[in-house]
Amino acid sequence: DIVMTQSPDSLAVSLGERATINCKSSQSLLHSSNNKNYLVWYQQKPGQPPKLLIYWASTRESGVPDRFSGSGSGTDFTLTISSLQAEDVAVYYCQHFYSSPLTFGPGTKVDIK
Amino acid sequence: EVQLVESGGGLVQPGRSLRLSCAASGFTFDNYAMHWVRQAPGKGLEWVSVINWNGARVDYADSVKGRFTISRDNAKNSLYLQMNSLRAEDTALYYCAKDKDGSGWYGLDYWGQGTLVTVSS
DSSP, X not given: OOOEEEEOSEEEEOTTSOEEEEEEESSOOXXXXXXXXXXXXXXXXXXXXXXXXXXXXXXXXXXXXXXEEEEEETTEEEEEESSOOGGGOEEEEEEEXXXXXXXXXXXXXXXXX | OOEEEEEOOEEEOTTOOEEEEEEEESSOGGGSOEEEEEEOTTSXXXXXXXXXXXSSOEEEOTTTTTTEEEEEEGGGTEEEEEEOSOOGGXXXXXXEEEESSSXXXXXXXXXXXXXXXXXXX
16 A cells, blocks of 8 residues: 655744645656656645645646645655645645555644744 | 535444445536545544446445445435444544546545544444
């Protein structure tokens, strides 16, 4: 099974500053058939279901603000919030879709400093 | 508007069974794979199971394999999760979620609000 790890566990960033979350997989998520990384990012606010932000490691879901961006390939991935807004306070999860079981990372909590 | 509405949760004793349902609307249900994801109180997300568009392909987390069965009825736009031999560690909010694709698995773009399952004597 592919193991997903995230760092840091939590971070506090000032409004308007950059937030960076890392996700690492125990094996490559790059599919040779289509050269895509099967890695997604979600945002979960308290009391709400998760919301899809990024799929294929770097493709922003429709309607997601462009301050959210994903990067990385193979086993190392990053979610960046370029200018943190108050509404971005949430827990962020990565999940791989390379092969079953489709495991999630443990989550990173983002707060305002 | 895409809607996913879970039902069937509740309090159940260890070793008993429960069947969850998810009613889908607002999209062509039989075009998409569907998933169950759970979240224990105060904990992170755990993927549980997936079924492809026609039910021919299913997969499970190791923690539920052999005890849970995912199924779908495309005529009723419904997804199900039959949960047998329930354990205390199955206590969680169970989400139904839609995949972006029918056969492959690309990401969960719509989620229900969840149904709470509590396993306790």
